[in-house]
Amino acid sequence: xxxxxxxxxxxxxxxxxxxxxxxxxxxxxxxxxxxxxxxxxxxxxxxxxxxxxxxxxxxxxxxxxxxxxxxxxxxxxxxxxxxxxxxxxxxxxxxxxxxxxxxxxxxxxxxxxxxxxxxxxxxxxxxxxxxxxxxxxxxxxxxxxxxxxxxxxxxxxxxxxxxxxxxxxxxxxxxxxxxxxxxxxxxxxxxxxxxxxxxxxxxxxxxxxxxxxxxxxxxxxxxxxxxxxxxxxxxxxxxxxxxxxxxxxxxxxxxxxxxxxx
Numbered sequence: 001x002x003x004x005x006x007x008x009x010x011x012x013x014x015x016x017x018x019x020x021x022x023x024x025x026x027x028x029x030x031x032x033x034x035x036x037x038x039x040x041x042x043x044x045x046x047x048x049x050x051x052x053x054x055x056x057x058x059x060x061x062x063x064x065x066x067x068x069x070x071x072x073x074x075x076x077x078x079x080x081x082x083x084x085x086x087x088x089x090x091x092x093x094x095x096x097x098x099x100x101x102x103x104x105x106x107x108x109x110x111x112x113x114x115x116x117x118x119x120x121x122x123x124x125x126x127x128x129x130x131x132x133x134x135x136x137x138x139x140x141x142x143x144x145x146x147x148x149x150x151x152x153x154x155x156x157x158x159x160x161x162x163x164x165x166x167x168x169x170x171x172x173x174x175x176x177x178x179x180x181x182x183x184x185x186x187x188x189x190x191x192x193x194x195x196x197x198x199x200x201x202x203x204x205x206x207x208x209x210x211x212x213x214x215x216x217x218x219x220x221x222x223x224x225x226x227x228x229x230x231x232x233x234x235x236x237x238x239x240x241x242x243x244x245x246x247x248x249x250x251x252x253x254x255x256x257x258x259x260x261x262x
Contacts, residue, residue, distance in 0.1 A: 013044035013073060013232040014255050016248060017197065019052060020239040026052040032062045035072060041248035045073025047234050048104060050080070050097075060103040067105065074106040075137075075195070075234070081114015081146060082125070082138070089124045090114065101134050108135050108195070110169050113146035118154045122162055129164045137195050139169035140185070142177035149185060156192050167194025171236070172223045173201045176208045183219060186226040193227050197236040198255060210237045213254065224258055 016038040018031050026034060031053070035046045048063055067074045078100075080093035093111070101109045128136055138155065140147045152168070159166045170193045175182040186193075200216025201208050213220050224233075233255055241247040 011256060012230055014252050015045040015047055015073060015075065015232060015234040016041075016043045016239070016252075017047040017049065017077070017234045017236040019047075019049050019077075020235050020237060021244065022238065022240070023052060027054060030054060030056075030059070030062070032059075032066045035063065035066045036070070037244050038248060039066075039070035039072055040245045042252055043072065043248065045075065045232070047075040047077050047110070047236075048106070049077045050100070060100065064104045073232070074104050075108045075110055076101040076104055076106040077110045081112045081116075081141075083114040083116040083120065085115050087115055087117050087120065089120075091124070094125075094128050098128060098131060098134055106134065108137050110137050110139055110195070112139050112141040112143075113151060113155060115145050116151050116155060117145075118151060119158075122155075122158050125159075126162070126164075129159075129166065135167065135194075137167045137169045139197070140171050140174050142174050144178060147174050147178050148180055149188060152189065156189070165192070168192040169195045169197060170227060170231075171197035171199060172218070172220055173197070173199030173208075173210055173236075176201050176203075176218065182223050183226065186223045190227055193231050196224065196227055196231050196233045198224070198233050199236045212237050212251065221258060 018026060018034045021034050031048050038046050053059060076097065078097035080090060082090060084090040097109045097111060140152060145151060156166065168189060170189065172182045175185050198213060200211040200213040200220060202211050202217050235251055239247050
């Protein structure tokens with residue numbers, strides 16, 4: 001979240017993951033322009049995505065300025081995993097992610113486990129877990145090593161044993177890519193969840209695809225109701241239409257309308 005920005009306490013914050021607007025628009029207009037759309041629609045924050053950066057010299061400064069101007073909370077999503085292909089903690093990836101987050105005024109860095117292996121030592125991760133002002137959140141992705149229950153449960157249990165409750169980014173759609181039930185996962189991992197990626201899914205003849213929540217073939221409302229009521233939520237499904245502000249506003253309103261347990 002941007003520096004000095006506090007989130008509403010009466011309801012969960014709802015953000016927009018800027019990947020929702022598509023890679024083509026992000027590359028053409030830049031993520032700062034997409035953040036302005038989200039702000040105009042009434043989003044509480046945005047998730048800037050590493051894979052959508054254009055590499056311009058002043059890109060991070062512009063993105064930070066837009067978020068500050070509109071009072072948007074900021075999450076930085078790194079496309080790199082915590083563990084590399086050799087099974088070692090990727091300190092370089094962490095340094096890069098936290099450096100960008102600091103430049104953006106982000107309060108959270110989102111990463112996946114990468115090539116994490118059960119039983120891996122977590123002590124090398126401690127310097128980043130102790131970072132003042134920036135929180136690491138770990139997402140279930142669409143891979144077997146970082147998006148299924150066994151490695152995630154192992155990781156969070158080992159982190160807790162070190163005295164660190166690392167929040168989870170619970171992507172309600174990604175479980176389908178690994179053949180797992182998101183409702184079962186929500187019931188098992190709810191205590192870890194600090195951020196939710198809201199994504200509808202449909203199965204085509206060849207693969208799973210992300211769709212808006214109201215078009216989902218999965219019980220997204222039930223999943224959401226099994227997760228912590230106060231956890232911020234982010235739209236991470238395609239936002240398309242002639243009036244993107246209106247389209248975005250409608251989906252923000254839908255997410256805010258879901259009744260949750262007290």
